[in-house]
Amino acid sequence: MRERKRVGITAIGLVTPLGIGSDVTWQRLTEGASGVRRITLFDASASRVQIAAEVAGFEPRRFLDFKDTQRLARVGQLAVAAAELALGSDALAGLDREEVGTIVSSGLGGPDAIFSGVRAHLDGQAVSPLFIPMAMTNLAASLIAHRFELQGPSYSPVSACASSADAIGQGYRLIRDGYAGACVVGGAEGPINPVVMSSFASMRALSRRNDEPERAARPFAADRDGFVLGEGACVLLLESFESALRRGVRIRAEVCGYGQTSDAGHLTAPRPEGDRVARAMTLALGEAEVAPVDVDYVNAHGTGTLLSDPAETRAIHLALGEHARRVAVSSTKSMLGHLLGAAGAVETAICALSIEHGVVPPTINLDTPDPVCDLDYVPNVSRRKPVNVALTNSQAFGGHNVALVLRRAPEQTH
């Protein structure tokens, strides 16, 4: 067996409903700001759900040439923007690009491309050749690999709302086990489309608090009524500690544990007992060799649906035992909405920033918690506290459960 390497995050690119860039996103997260607004990307005036977390002020031309602004599905545009923010300023200098992998996911691919293609077909037209490449869920990985000439392993694990948590876990293992020197990992999602929203609305998964957009995403609150759909992307650079040391780049946080389980149950509803989510958390902590009592922050999946929040609360109790009552838990989806396949990567970045800054972002809109949600959810106001170990949960339609553990990296010697 090859020697296992330790793996660090050395670059972060975020494009979120709270801003374009990791600094602005972090700043607004710690202020408890909401990125939820009335929808502008399509006319939602007749829709049951008229709110979403859009990336306001996104100008594709800043990141893409004219041709790509016209032909790339929204998910691809957001992915390239996040990759440029992470890697654009020579962040790959000194890496052998033959050895750099690209593991970037999307849960849905390009629903806007599917929408246009189906419409053309129903109109009796031949469908655009761009339909397939724009619809495919591996578009983001392909675009990023091409743009930065990354020639190592490249694919896109798809596990709905756990997709980019899996992308990070897969990239981490490729480096840890010596199959890649570094990996560009992450996720992107561009789901704010009338067809996608109508289906989620029919599932009763989305909040209908149309008149109070900023108060609509309210995970763990007694009066929550579903999640708010969001768009955005997160791209991270992972590399071995040796590689970071050789290049003289700072390790923002170590990725040290990855656990996966399946509910093996309902297609969309979470398993109420939370035991299989708990097992993913326990597996990740075990791989990291971190005791439950040493976890300082849990970034919860915390969607704000009726079923998911109590199930995840039970899972945290099961995995952390007595420590569950003391650990800081927050759902940043209360501010960012739910970025589906991009959520796990965004929330991993938030854990890294939390470790770096010693601040836990809050769960906003949490005035009256659901009595069965009985943890410390850091309500409404961010909290300054040292964070040495953070765990982020992702649970997905399809029953996919993923947990990732991050910890503070030892000080670099450069």
Add this chain to the structure above:
Amino acid sequence: MNSYEAILRDVAEFLATNYDIALHSLAPEATLEDLGFDSLGMFSVMTLLENKHGLRFEGAMLGGLRTVGDLLALLRAQSSGA
């Protein structure tokens, strides 16, 4: 209406909308590759012309296209005036 002029108008509009390129400004010897006009771009404009003008482009017709002049010659050959 499959006149060469009508086809050219649609190609010009496609290039302006999707590539920010003015067809009338292109020299016949300009290469499609230099314009950023890759195979997906070519297939897109062919699909547009098939939908709008009922033309049929076989894959073999597209293989030798290298320059703007090659493209215009193919379109002229396919138009009803040819």
